[in-house]
Amino acid sequence: RKEVEQDPGPxxxxxxxxxxxxxxxxxxxxxSFFWYRxxxxxxxxxxxxxxxxxxxxxxxxxxxxxxxQYISLLIRDSKLSDSATYLCVVNMATGGFKTIFGAGTRLxxxx
Amino acid sequence: GxxxxxxxxxxxxxxxxxxxxxxxxxxxxATTMFWxxxxxxxxxxxxxxxxEGSKATYEQGVEKDKFLINHAxxxxxxxxxxxxxxxxxxxxxxxxxDSNSGRPDTQYFGPGTRxxxx
Numbered sequence: 001r002k003e004v005e006q007d008p009g010p011x012x013x014x015x016x017x018x019x020x021x022x023x024x025x026x027x028x029x030x031x032s033f034f035w036y037r038x039x040x041x042x043x044x045x046x047x048x049x050x051x052x053x054x055x056x057x058x059x060x061x062x063x064x065x066x067x068x069q070y071i072s073l074l075i076r077d078s079k080l081s082d083s084a085t086y087l088c089v090v091n092m093a094t095g096g097f098k099t100i101f102g103a104g105t106r107l108x109x110x111x
Numbered sequence: 112g113x114x115x116x117x118x119x120x121x122x123x124x125x126x127x128x129x130x131x132x133x134x135x136x137x138x139x140x141a142t143t144m145f146w147x148x149x150x151x152x153x154x155x156x157x158x159x160x161x162x163e164g165s166k167a168t169y170e171q172g173v174e175k176d177k178f179l180i181n182h183a184x185x186x187x188x189x190x191x192x193x194x195x196x197x198x199x200x201x202x203x204x205x206x207x208x209d210s211n212s213g214r215p216d217t218q219y220f221g222p223g224t225r226x227x228x229x
Contacts, residue, residue: 041225044155044204044220045220046217049217099157101155102154
């Protein structure tokens with residue numbers, strides 16, 4: 001089982017739609033969580049951190065469920081510019097700092 | 112803030128040559144930098160953790176003699192791909208943690224270096 005798992009998609013949605021991604025992690029010692037977006041042939045860029053209480057940034061809402069060991073990202077009112085790959089990232093502090101990336105979920109927003 | 116640069120952004124080389132990639136934190140000090148490799152349609156795979164003033168820590172399966180890492184200052188880490196072969200062709204990305212920020216576990220990524228070995 002992969003340490004961080006994501007549905008690879010692709011998710012094809014029309015503009016204005018609401019779309020949600022989930023990510024599960026296997027190590028209960030995981031400490032911090034992030035969503036990054038990566039455009040084609042570009043580096044990942046931090047989208048938002050994910051906290052136990054959840055957090056919202058404009059059209060984006062991230063939630064963390066430690067009991068079930070999953071993280072979610074909700075995008076409301078999708079824009080064409082939201083088309084990208086969304087990476088779930090988990091940090092663990094087991095014998096040293098370790099970051100695990102999910103394989104990413106591809107989103108295509110169409111007019 | 113928290114800008115990381117990489118140089119070169121792309122490189123094409125002949126098989127057997129060595130290629131050096133630089134990663135710089137421009138506006139913060141980074142005691143730790145990370146080197147990743149990403150093949151098409153795959154996720155980032157951590158190659159090694161670069162620690163300023165000490166030896167890098169390599170992930171399992173990554174040859175330390177092939178991928179030489181030097182982290183000589185708090186703002187610069189270099190990755191040298193020695194005797195490159197076509198299978199080393201990939202997108203190499205570095206990241207750095209701002210040790211003095213309120214979120215030291217957040218990584219900031221460089222723009223990546225696309226290596227093509229002919």
